[in-house]
Amino acid sequence: MHRPAQPPPETLNPEGQPRKVGVELEFAGLLPLDTARLAQSLFGGRLEHLSAHRIKLKDTKWGDFGIELDSQYVHPESNANEPEDSDWRRLKHDLDKAYRELLGDVVTGVVPTEIVCPPIPWDQLGELDRLIDELRHHGAKGTDASLLYGFGLHLNPELPALDEATILRYLRAWLLSADWIREQIRVDITREFLPHANPFHQKYCLKVCDEHYAPDLDSLIDDYLADNATRNRDLDLLPLFAWLRPNHPHPLLQGGLVQARPTFHYRLPNAQLSDPEWGVVSEWNRWLEVEWLACTPDTLAERMAEYHARHAQPRWWQPLLNLMPGVRR
Secondary structure, three states: OOOOOOOOOOOEOOOOOEOEEEEEEEEEOOOHHHHHHHHHHHHOOEEEEEEOOEEEEEOOOOOOEEEEEOOHHHOOOOOOOOOOOOHHHHHHHHHHHHHHHHHHHHHEOOEOEEEEOOOEEHHHOHHHHHHHHHHHHOOOEOHHHOOOOOOEEEEEEEOOOOOHHHHHHHHHHHHHHHHHHHHHHOOOHHHHHOOOOEOOOHHHHHHHOOOOOOOOHHHHHHHHHHHOOOOOEOEEOHHHHHHHOOOOOOHHHHOOOOOOOOEOEEOOOEOOOOOOOOOHHHHHHHHHHHHHHHOOHHHHHHHHHHHHHHHOOOOOOHHHHOOOOOOOO
């Protein structure tokens, strides 16, 4: 029996509607089509086959699910630069499609299947745990099933407001909570070695957690990009900043890999499919520790002062940390 989703301290989004959460889950052991059929049996909708290993489940009550093998190499490419009626184009397309379908069959079990869920109201997240239970029952494998599996669960919670003060207090709360949450999750060793959810460097944490740091929105974005020119952060703010500043010139916000949305992109949790008590709700409830800190100004200020007192002065071992990739410094 899964626990219910706990309410966040701020329940509404900027439009006054219940906040929603996007969810992304990676796992092995089930093909995208089998996964899509399981989701359809629970949530209705209709299947749209985009390619052999890329399916959409459309028109559920929340919107569309994307389900695919998480590799660009197994999906057919478009040939937009060639004439529509070109025999050469059709031949290339058929050969490319056959090759990529075969490649997808071969790598299934190593390359994860990924489910990208539509935004779901926070109080309905428990319905996704029904899907996780079905995946588990049908043989889906999570992070701890193999040393090769660096699979994760990503949460994309809407913000309650999009001004710089709100973003800053949530970011500060994350930076002050991240070490504790890593200990609670016990992040898989394979995922720790992979770059996808690296912690923020201490230099940036000290800047943001300084009580005198009061940037406007553009300065907050530019400071973030100056110190975090990467998508590989445990709390990725690039989708949020791409939403807020769609014309920002930084390559990371213009390259097409970042999907603009008014959310945080929380990348840290493992995909613990071996644990029958684990699910989306358990990770959401853990994330709420960050939100409660963000909404408790006195405690947040105390924690910031403690952080600065502990880390602002250089230690004799600091040069050694600078030689160790992936370590907060």
